[in-house]
Amino acid sequence: MKLYILLMSCVLFWSGNFVIARFIHDDISPIELVFFRWFGTLVALSPLLFIHRKKIFTSIKNHFLIMMTFSLLGISGYNSFVYLGLQTTTATNALLINSSMPIMIIFLAAIILKQKISFMQMIGIGLSTLGVIFLVLQGDFTQIGSMSFNVGDIWIIIAGLSWALYSVLMKFKPKDLHALEFLTAVVFLGSIVLLGIYLFSGYGFSSGVAVVSNNYWVIIYMVIFPSILSYIFWHKGIHEIGADKTGQFTHLMPIFGSILAFVFLNETLELFHFMGMVLIGFGIYLSLFLKKKTIKKIQ
Secondary structure (H helix, E strand, C coil): CHHHHHHHHHHHHHHHHHHHHHHCCCCCCHHHHHHHHHHHHHHHHHHHHHHCHHHHHHHHHHCHHHHHHHHHHHHHHHHHHHHHHCCCCCHHHHHHHHCCHHHHHHHHHHHHCCCCCCHHHHHHHHHHHHHHHHHHCCCCHHHHHHCCCCHHHHHHHHHHHHHHHHHHHHHHCCCCCCHHHHHHHHHHHHHHHHHHHHHHCCCCHHHHHHHHHHCHHHHHHHHHHHHHHHHHHHHHHHHHHCHHHHHHHHHHHHHHHHHHHHHHCCCCCCHHHHHHHHHHHHHHHHHHCCCCCCCCCCC
């Protein structure tokens, strides 16, 4: 039960990240936001990087290809794609696209790891996905026909694929690093990539100081919660129950997003919110707790 609480906290922090990123999208560019988020995370993890520098850099040297892949997919790539998408996509479209991430994980796991899944898990995935769709369409499925997709939606799709592949490839994470050491290593590599993108995009030191000073509360939140804590909780979930089951918790983001909007943006909670929550919760229950013929899971 403790693990499930950690995974729910992980998704709650990520939901806050989405809400904040959308809220300030006119004040800070996606490149600036993703760079200062992860540069700030690297600064926070720098004591660990210094203390275990020999172990971390030896692992990077010995497993450079897979470690760089993790940093590109999970640090510099995924987050850049999300922030780019949130510049233009609607909340409804973003949540619908996000709800497909567990399916992406299962699909990639089946291809890469020959992962099999029980029939009960498929039922659970279907119900929780239906709950997300019901929630974001406000209980009116006739809205599906009037939805349109733009370039922001494409970025969110790419982000989902990037994170799904990152989660599945955790099977090949170097065993010589524990969770915080691994996170420090991929943040270090990802920050180098993001620094190059930041400078190539024309941003400099003086503009960076202004951005950080004006949005320091955003950077602090993103460093502590959706970056360090959420990544640790997510990796723990993948290690203990597999990427396919851990991925189901992303279905909670529309629920948490609705609650956060109610608390911080004065938006109302309607009946369809609670009906969607019931479908999502029951789907997760079937996927995680009511196990019948689970043939194999990702360790």
